[in-house]
Amino acid sequence: MARYNRWQNANLLAAAGTLTDEERRADRGAFFGSIHETFSHLLWGDSIWMHRFAGTPRPGGGIAESTSMVADWGAFGAERRRFDDVIADWADGLDDEWFATDLTWWSGAAGREVTRPxxxxxxxxxxxxxxxxxxxxxxxxxxxxxxxxxxxxxxxG
Structure with missing residues (x-):
């Protein structure tokens, strides 16, 4: 799934790159508004989970701020590609022992500590x-x- 994630992010970034910045930022009625804001939220979400899973740096802000993680489109694409490599490297290193335990974290979305497998x-x-x-x-x-x-x-392959 990490390889699929990287492949599809590259696919959508390439398609989004054919649009103008104004088109990427236009409010399209999606939950996070625009193409750019939804891409940004997705990178933020990946970053917060990788912080929980692997101790990578925690992204700033919460869900409300997740739509403005990287403002410049070129910088965003570079960061997305870099982080997809981080995810793939992490996934390649997982073993059964890592999966055998629960994870406990503070969930801003739930407003409480949560423990799940x-x-x-x-x-x-x-x-x-x-x-x-x-x-x-x-x-x-x-x-x-x-x-x-x-x-x-x-x-x-």
Whole structure:
């Protein structure tokens, strides 16, 4: 799933790159508003989960601030690609022992401490990515951009 995440983020970044900055920032009625803001929230969400999973630096702000993580589009794309490598490297290093325990963290969304099994949290992590990439894909398509294949079985070897 980490490889799929990296592949699809590159796919959608390329399609979004065919739009103007104004088109990427236009409010399209999605939960996080625009293509850029949804991309930003997704990177923020990935960053907060990787902080919990692997101790990477915690992103600033909360969900409300997640839509403005990296303002410049070029810098955003570079950070997204860099962080997708971080996720892939982390996933490559996982073992059964890591999955055998629960994870406890303070959830700003829930407003309390939460404990859940790590396998369920990793599924949530990748499902959250897919959910928001689906929104981005729909907004890109509506804007006239043309993302490539998204089917999991098409993932390059």
């Amino acid at each position: 790590r396998p369920a949290l990793v599924m949530h992590f990748f499902n959250h990515q897919t959910h928001h990439r689906g929104q981005i894909h729909a907004m890109l398509t509506a804007a006239g951009a043309k993302p490539s294949d998204t089917d999991l079985f098409m993932l390059p």
